[in-house]
Amino acid sequence: MIDVAILGATGAVGQRFIQLLEGHPWFRITELVASERSAGQAYRDAARWVLSGGPSDEIAAMEVLPLDADVQAKLVFSALPASIAKEVEWQMAEAGHVVCSNASAYRMAEEVPILLPEANAEHAELVKVQREKHRWSGGIVTNSNCTSAPVVMAFAPLRKFGIEAAQIVSQQAISGAGYPGVPSLDIMDNVIPYIGGEEPKLETEPRKMLGALAGDHIDFLDTVMSATCTRVPVLDGHLVSISVRFAEPVSEEDLIAAWDSFVGPDPVPGLPFAPPQPVIYRRELDRPQPRKDRDAGNGMACVVGRLRPCPVMGGWKFLAMAHNTVRGAAGCSILNAEVLVETGLL
Numbered sequence: 001m002i003d004v005a006i007l008g009a010t011g012a013v014g015q016r017f018i019q020l021l022e023g024h025p026w027f028r029i030t031e032l033v034a035s036e037r038s039a040g041q042a043y044r045d046a047a048r049w050v051l052s053g054g055p056s057d058e059i060a061a062m063e064v065l066p067l068d069a070d071v072q073a074k075l076v077f078s079a080l081p082a083s084i085a086k087e088v089e090w091q092m093a094e095a096g097h098v099v100c101s102n103a104s105a106y107r108m109a110e111e112v113p114i115l116l117p118e119a120n121a122e123h124a125e126l127v128k129v130q131r132e133k134h135r136w137s138g139g140i141v142t143n144s145n146c147t148s149a150p151v152v153m154a155f156a157p158l159r160k161f162g163i164e165a166a167q168i169v170s171q172q173a174i175s176g177a178g179y180p181g182v183p184s185l186d187i188m189d190n191v192i193p194y195i196g197g198e199e200p201k202l203e204t205e206p207r208k209m210l211g212a213l214a215g216d217h218i219d220f221l222d223t224v225m226s227a228t229c230t231r232v233p234v235l236d237g238h239l240v241s242i243s244v245r246f247a248e249p250v251s252e253e254d255l256i257a258a259w260d261s262f263v264g265p266d267p268v269p270g271l272p273f274a275p276p277q278p279v280i281y282r283r284e285l286d287r288p289q290p291r292k293d294r295d296a297g298n299g300m301a302c303v304v305g306r307l308r309p310c311p312v313m314g315g316w317k318f319l320a321m322a323h324n325t326v327r328g329a330a331g332c333s334i335l336n337a338e339v340l341v342e343t344g345l346l
């Protein structure tokens with residue numbers, strides 16, 4: 001078994017890590033880290049559990065460590081706010097830890113991949129570039145902003161058609177804002193038409209993730225994306241409405257066949273957290289829906305539907321949905337770590 005530490009273990013994503021790692025065949029949680037507010041307390045007292053069920057008795061009794069603790073685990077999952085992650089994740093990598101991060105701090109660093117393994121497992125090779133450039137034995141691997149996840153999963157099988165331009169409107173769940181997140185008086189009976197910092201991320205991260213590994217960096221996908229991000233009163237599951245123009249004529253059958261047959265590159269399909277079918281196209285007129293589809297593939301699949309021609313783009317439009325704290329955060333990070341183990345980078 002590989003020992004793992006979770007940074008930000010008491011937050012929305014940290015709790016999801018704890019839930020998803022229970023019974024993992026390769027990884028076992030040995031250290032939990034959070035802020036000074038939580039350090040020194042038993043996990044059960046420090047964390048206000050927001051998921052269904054609860055942590056195991058063993059996790060509940062673990063003492064939460066402060067951020068400056070001498071973490072022993074080689075593999076570190078980070079669910080820290082980006083401002084804190086910037087310093088801590090770098091120090092961890094320098095000290096020889098492999099950090100799989102949910103924070104945005106290093107996503108755009110040239111030698112750091114934004115991994116979503118079905119779309120870009122080969123980008124993990126950048127860890128070797130980091131080791132050479134920074135003379136460290138650790139590494140930093142990020143996963144995307146939670147809304148980029150369904151966009152990249154839906155687009156990965158369609159790259160071969162030449163994605164020229166895309167317009168994206170998101171309806172994002174409240175768990176995407178962490179805990180305690182958006183005040184209930186703001187979100188109940190409402191839609192909030194602005195999420196700070198999200199739109200620039202959604203217009204750039206997918207281009208890096210769908211890009212090609214070119215030695216010591218990624219060549220971004222040559223496309224343009226326009227994003228509008230909104231927050232809606234849904235607990236989990238980000239829904240995105242996408243209009244896209246392709247370089248070549250593409251039929252409805254071509255698109256559905258590309259999604260249906262998509263599995264991602266080796267070694268991804270055989271990994272413990274890889275869903276059997278990463279992209280599920282549903283033909284019903286009223287799918288995908290967050291409540292009904294967020295647990296598809298144990299929360300690791302992207303559900304797509306409502307494919308129809310887009311007269312404005314001269315291409316196609318559809319909806320895609322993925323679980324924001326599973327595929328868009330902790331679950332993707334665990335799959336990323338599995339890729340690192342399987343490829344010998346960890």
Ligand SMILES: NC(=O)c1ccc[n+]([C@@H]2O[C@H](COP(=O)([O-])OP(=O)(O)OC[C@H]3O[C@@H](n4cnc5c(N)ncnc54)[C@H](OP(=O)(O)O)[C@@H]3O)[C@@H](O)[C@H]2O)c1
Nearest residue numbers: 008010011012013034035038079102103146176178179329
């Ligand atoms: N929620 C999502 O769907 C999602 C998806 C993708 C990426 N992300 C990213 O993942 C990260 C975590 O998000 P979240 O939603 O889980 O946030 P959250 O619920 O606010 O949790 C933040 C965690 O960080 C800890 N923390 C805060 N300040 C700290 C400090 N100064 N020192 C040490 N620990 C500190 C908190 O510990 P205490 O409890 O002790 O304060 C808590 O464990 C963020 O970077 C976020 O952008 C989130």
